[in-house]
Amino acid sequence: MSTVEEIKKELKALNAEYAKIKTIAPEERKTFGIELNKKRQELEKRLKSAEEAAESENIEPIDITAPSAPNEKIPEIKQGSKHPLMTELSHVLDIYSRMGFNIMEARQLDDEFHMFESLNFPEGHPARDGYDTFRTREGFIPPAHTSTMQYRALTRYKSDLEAGGQIAVVIPGRVFRNEDVDATHEHTFYQCEGVFVSKDATMGQMLGVLKSLFETYYGQDLKIKTQPGYFPFTEPSLELLIEKPKSLGGKGDGWLEMLGCGMIHPNVLKTAGIDPDKYKGFAWGGGIDRLAMLKYGLTDVRYFESGKLEFLEEF
Numbered sequence: 001m002s003t004v005e006e007i008k009k010e011l012k013a014l015n016a017e018y019a020k021i022k023t024i025a026p027e028e029r030k031t032f033g034i035e036l037n038k039k040r041q042e043l044e045k046r047l048k049s050a051e052e053a054a055e056s057e058n059i060e061p062i063d064i065t066a067p068s069a070p071n072e073k074i075p076e077i078k079q080g081s082k083h084p085l086m087t088e089l090s091h092v093l094d095i096y097s098r099m100g101f102n103i104m105e106a107r108q109l110d111d112e113f114h115m116f117e118s119l120n121f122p123e124g125h126p127a128r129d130g131y132d133t134f135r136t137r138e139g140f141i142p143p144a145h146t147s148t149m150q151y152r153a154l155t156r157y158k159s160d161l162e163a164g165g166q167i168a169v170v171i172p173g174r175v176f177r178n179e180d181v182d183a184t185h186e187h188t189f190y191q192c193e194g195v196f197v198s199k200d201a202t203m204g205q206m207l208g209v210l211k212s213l214f215e216t217y218y219g220q221d222l223k224i225k226t227q228p229g230y231f232p233f234t235e236p237s238l239e240l241l242i243e244k245p246k247s248l249g250g251k252g253d254g255w256l257e258m259l260g261c262g263m264i265h266p267n268v269l270k271t272a273g274i275d276p277d278k279y280k281g282f283a284w285g286g287g288i289d290r291l292a293m294l295k296y297g298l299t300d301v302r303y304f305e306s307g308k309l310e311f312l313e314e315f
Helices: 004-023 026-057 084-099 126-131 146-156 158-162 203-218 266-271 288-296 301-305
Strands: 167-176 188-198 224-228 234-243 255-264 280-287
Touching: 004 026, 084 167, 084 188, 084 203, 084 288, 146 158, 146 167, 146 188, 146 266, 146 280, 158 167, 188 203, 188 288, 188 301, 203 224, 203 234, 203 255, 203 280, 234 280, 255 266, 280 288, 288 301
Parallel strands: none
Antiparallel strands: 167 188, 188 280, 224 234, 234 255, 255 280
C-alpha cells in the first residue's frame, strides 16, 4: 500500500498534466479531462484511506475485556450502573418467564397495518388520533404502543395453539408519542405487552396473571380492582388498579391505575388467522417507567431519558 507522501507526489504530478489540455486538439479535450478527473478522484480516495490507516497506527489498542484498574491517566475508575428502566424491565420479564411466558422483542419502527389495521382500528377511526403518532417522511411509524406486536405474536405462535397448546408471550419495547413533555408525560418510554390465547382463556385467568405479577413485583399480597376502559383491540376493555403497596406508603387507603387490559377482540384473532369461535384470548400492556417511578418514589418521568450521570449514579 502506498504511503501518504507517495500518493501526494502522484497527485502533484497529475496536476501538471492539466496544463497539457491547451496543447490538445479541441475535440479531444473533453475525453482527456474526463480521464484526468477519474485519476484524480481515485488518488484522492487512496489518499484518504492512507491517512486514516496512518492515524490508526498511532492509536494505542485497548483490550476492552481486561479488568480495569486506576492508573496515572485515570486515577479513579468508577463502576458503571445498569439503567433503572432496564433493571425493572429485567425483573418484570423474569416474573413472566417463571409463569411460562415466551418473550418477543418489539420493533422501533413499524407500519400502518401493525399499528392500526391489525388491531381493529378502521380507517378514519377517531381512536387513531388518540395515540399522537410520530411518522417518518417515508410513512413508517415509531410505534406508539407495544400492541403493534400482537399480530406478530399471534401468527408466530399460532402453530403451538393449533397443536393443542396455547399462545403465551410478553413483548417489551420502546414506544414513542408526539405529545408535550412534562413531569408525568414523555415522548419516549417503555411498555411491556402481554398476549395469551387458548381454547378456554377467561378474564379470571387474566386478572390472576396480573395480580400475581404485581404481588411478586412488590413482594406482598395486594388487592386489585378494575374499571371500564376502551381499546379497539379488546372487548370488553378494562383498566386495572392495584392497592397502593406498603413500599410506597400504602395503608389500604389508595389505588393506583397500572395498565390497560381486556379480552382480545374477535376481529384481531380473525386477522391473524385464528378462529374466534374456537379460541379465546386476553391481552394487556403497561409502562415500565411508571413501575420504576412508583418503586423509587420519583416525581419526574423525564429523569429516565435525561442522560444525567448524577441521576443514574443513584442506582
